[in-house]
């Protein structure tokens with residue numbers, strides 16, 4: 604196992620009715636800005652619960668944060684916060700609202716062009732404190748330091764991470780997810796699954812505990828995901844998927860082990876260029892990342908085949924083939940298509956992505972830093 608430091612201070616309030624308890628988590632004299640997205644919180648009762656929990660408190664609202672939050676919108680919130688002297692943010696929504704709020708929190712005290720936080724990885728030295736009420740289990744953003752922001756003007760989707768943007772608390776009430784469109788439920792299952800794979804499906808690092816935690820999350824998603832889709836008001840299944848998504852990317856399973864993330868980096872370009880949902884891009888790319896990099900990932904692919912899919916018969920190569928096929932089938936079975944053609948995108952996207960990577964000076968991705976632009980090309984050709 605590699606050395607590591609693990610720190611995660613996010614307080615989780617899990618379960619039905621927990622929104623009522625947020626008042627106690629926010630300083631009583633805070634001037635609060637509630638941030639949210641397209642307005643689903645106003646039709647599913649979440650907004651009313653938040654307002655009731657903050658009764659008598661000093662708060663303003665900022666709505667309209669898009670899926671794949673746009674820099675241009677977030678900067679409007681930054682102006683509002685500076686003008687109004689806001690000192691606490693409350694993100695109410697999915698990963699995009701939470702990510703966007705993290706960016707806003709870091710941008711308000713930032714000296715210079717806030718886009719540099721993502722584009723130049725400029726250090727974040729301060730951030731406004733914030734909490735989250737999560738309405739879409741998928742990203743893990745509610746319990747991690749990462750944020751992904753899209754600059755609409757240039758169609759760039761870039762990330763930053765800082766311990767200063769850990770939420771102070773996050774509410775995970777599975778009932779808030781009942782109103783999700785099925786596509787987003789499916790996306791959430793796949794997103795959480797691929798987050799685990801990015802941290803697990805690399806090479807052995809003598810970290811059996813992390814491996815077994817990762818395998819447990821994968822198996823739980825395989826069992827519970829379809830239950831949610833079969834009965835959209837199955838509270839227990841919703842709760843299990845929600846907790847899986849948080850545990851998939853709160854840092855715990857990734858400590859002391861190599862991590863990949865090539866699938867995510869390629870996927871971000873597909874979203875930026877073609878607007879394909881984040882999880883859909885992962886479903887397209889991951890099976891092919893595993894295929895192209897099967898030699899470097901061989902030992903973990905065999906472990907994954909055995910422990911997650913129960914594949915123990917046949918040659919090593921056939922078990923690996925089957926494990927990759929099972930992964931693809933699982934994504935398809937929960938309703939997320941796995942080919943670029945399913946989204947009307949052709950292979951002409953490949954040179955654009957390679958060109959972007961090269962212009963950004965990226966040399967190689969992946970746990971061995973050997974996913975060069977040439978390897979990315981091989982992966983994308985298989986995505987057709």
Ligand SMILES: NC(=O)c1ccc[n+]([C@@H]2O[C@H](COP(=O)([O-])OP(=O)(O)OC[C@H]3O[C@@H](n4cnc5c(N)ncnc54)[C@H](O)[C@@H]3O)[C@@H](O)[C@H]2O)c1
Pocket residue numbers: 640641642643647669670671672696697698699700702738739740741742743744747748749750751779780781782783784787790791794852881
């Ligand atoms: N910070 C991280 O660690 C991390 C990890 C993975 C992905 N991301 C990023 O997160 C973003 C995706 O977030 P997401 O998958 O949570 O989706 P999202 O937040 O973009 O939401 C998707 C859609 O669902 C709607 N929605 C959300 N909750 C709802 C509810 N309860 N009822 C009805 N509609 C609802 C939203 O309004 C939106 O239209 C992407 O930009 C992705 O790159 C971040």
